[in-house]
Amino acid sequence: MPKVEVIEIKDIPLFNEDDMQNSPKCVHVLAEKIMQADGVIFGVPEYDHAVPASLKSVLEWLSSVEHPFENKPIMIVGASYGVQGSVRVQINLRQILDAPGVNAQIMPGHECMLSNVREKFDENDNLIDSSSVAFLAECFGSFLSFIKIVNLDLVEN
Structure with missing residues (x-):
């Protein structure tokens, strides 16, 4: 069973290009x-059809300091209250992650977009929509296969 670690970015300060030499620990x-x-x-929310400023800031820190x-291999999932299910933020994030200096390997297809999430989660934030649960399981399975393909390709080259 794969191990997943959830990492919050809320405590990372805003990117400051003038302070790159003293980047936060x-x-x-x-x-x-x-x-x-x-x-x-x-896992990204959609704010005005784009990535949240906090995520963009973290990506700027990372692509300027370490290039991790x-x-x-990257998979993008998103959720929204509306019917579009985070389609625009996923396009925006793909552009950022594919940019020079970032160079991530973004999983093609299997865009995992949950729409109308108010109806799909219970009061304890558990996903209760069975078709969404099945779709997420399929997406995560595809991501595990994608990881193997990317890592095998890196070893061979």
Whole structure:
């Protein structure tokens, strides 16, 4: 059974290009965790059709200081209250992760977008929609296969 570690970014300060030489220790700790991971799953909300400023800031720190996403298998999942299910934020995040200096390996297809989430979670934040649970299981299975393919390709090259 794969191990998943959930990492919050709420305590990482906003990126400051003038302060890159004194980057916060928490940025280096996060970068190390990412480099040690077989893959990274981004669970991202959609704010005005884009990534939240806090996530963009963390990505700027990481891509400026350590580059932990270089060739790292990435899966993006998102949820929204509306019917679009985070489609625009996922496009935005894919562009950021594919940019020079980041160079992540983003899983193609299997965009995991949960729409109308108010109806799909209970009062304890448990996903109760059986078709969404089945779809997520399929996506995570595909991600495990993607990790193997990316890592095998890196070893062979």
